[in-house]
Amino acid sequence: MLCGRALVGQGVIEGDAVVVNHRLSFLGEVDPKTGKLYDGRMIKDKVLVIRGVRGSTVGAYVIYGLRYYGNAPRAIVVMEEVDPIVLSGCVMANIPLVDKVGHLEVSDGERVSIEYKERRACLTLRGPT
C-alpha cells in the first residue's frame, strides 16, 4: 500500500483516476469553467493523480475556481512534493490533497481509494471499474 502526506481531507475517499504523468500547471492546463484538462479529459469528481506541480502564483485561484464552478475533483494525489500555491488552493477549495506518495503505477479509470490516518493518507488501487 502506498502512503503519502495527508495535507487536506479526512476519512475515506473513493473515485476513478485521471492520471497526468508530468508536472501540471493549473494555470493554463486546467480550465475551471469546464473541469477539463488541456487534453480534454474531465477531472470533475475524479481522483486527479499527477506527477508534480509547477507554474504561476495565480494557480491557487484556478483550483478554487474548480470548486466555484462545480467541477472539483474528489481528490488530488501528487507523487512528488506539492508547492504552497497548489496547497493554498486546495485549502481554499476544500479539495482533499495527498502528496509525496512516490511513483504510482495507475491508469485512467482505475478505482482509487484513499484512507486518511492522522498525518498520513494511504492509497488502495481497486482496478478498473
Added chain:
Amino acid sequence: MYLTKDEEHMLSGEYGEGVQEAMRIIVKVGELLGAEKLVNISHAHASGVSYGTIGEPGLHWLKTLASKGAKARVYATVNPIGFDPFKIIPPVSKEFYLKQMEIMKSFEEMGFDVTLTCTPYYLREPKPLERLAWGESSAVAYANSVLGAFTNREGGPVAVAAAITGKIYEAGLQLKENRRPELMIRLPQLNDYAEYAAAGFRIGEIAGTKIPYVTFEKTPSHWEAKALLAASAASGGVAMAVLEGITPPSTYLMNDKMEKIEIERKEIDELIDNIEDVDLIYHGCPHVSIEELIFLNKSIKGKVKKEFWVSVAPKLYEAVRPIIRELEKKGIKVLRGTCPVVAPLKEFKKIATTSAKTYFYLKRKGFDVTIVRLSEVGSVAVR
C-alpha cells in the same frame, strides 16, 4: 507546529469563520514548508487584484471572506488593477469595470488600504529586519534586497490570509540562516535605468530562484536597483539578491565559497534597442518614484508625438501634483493604479518600454516589444 493560545483560537474559529479560513491556509502552508512556529508581521501586501488575473473565482473568494467578517489585523496594501480607475485607461468592458470595483470593495471591507500599487514601499517604507508577507514578486525582491526587510514570495491568497491573521510561517527568507547568497554575479559599467533592468533580466536567467550576490562598477540608485530586481524576479524567480553597497549587512549571512559569473556588456546591449517606430512608449513598471518623475520631466523637452504612458501609485500622484501636471501638459498620460502587465491591452502592436519586466510579460502575451533606454525615451517621444 507550535501555536500560541491566540493562534489556536484563530484556528478553532473563535474569531469567526473568516479568520479561521485565513489561519488554516497559513498553518497548512507553514507545515508544508517545515516551519516550527508563526511570526508576527507588520505589513501584508496582496498580489492578484486585477479581475483579468483572478477572475470570477478570485472575486468570489474575496467576497466570501469579507462577508464572514474577516478584517486585516495589520497594515495591508494591494497591487494594481486592470485599468486606471480615474481615467478608465485602457478602456474595459462594463462587466470588467463592475467586477473590478467589486474586488476593490471586498478589500476595502476587510480594512485593506486599496493602494493599487506594486510599490507599497513608496507609501510606507519597511525598516531592516521588519517581517512582512508580500505577494508581488518585484516588491518582495525590493523589500529583501534594498530595504533588508524579511519576506518570502507569497501567493495572492496567502498574503491576504497573512493580513487577516497578522501572522506568517517562520520559514524560507524569514530565517536569517536562509538569507545567504549562493553565487556571485559581476556586472559591467551600467549607465541607464533600462540597462540595470536588462542586467536584472540576465541575472534572473542565471540565478533562477537562487540568491545572487551582485557586484557593480558603480552603485545604482534605489530606483535603478528596483528595475534590476523586478526583471530578475520575472525572468527567474529571484526573491532576494544581495546588492553590494545597498543591502543592509545585518540582514544576510555571507558565503565565501561562491561560484563567480560575469555578465558582459554585450549581453546587456543585445536586449536594448533604439527604435522609433512604436505605437506606445511605457515607463513605470514597477510604479515610478518621485526621482523618476523628475528625471522624465527634465529629459522630455517638448510635446510628445506618440502615445506615452507612465504609471504611478495613486497616492504618489496626489503628493506630487505639480510635476504630474507638467508631464500631462507635454501629452504624457500618467496612469494611476494600473500597468500594462495586468491590464487588458489590445490596440497596440509595437511597444517600447524601459522595463525588462514588462518586456518579459508582454512578449509572452504575443506583443512586439523592445527595451529602450530611459535617457532616450524623451528624444524618441518628441520626434
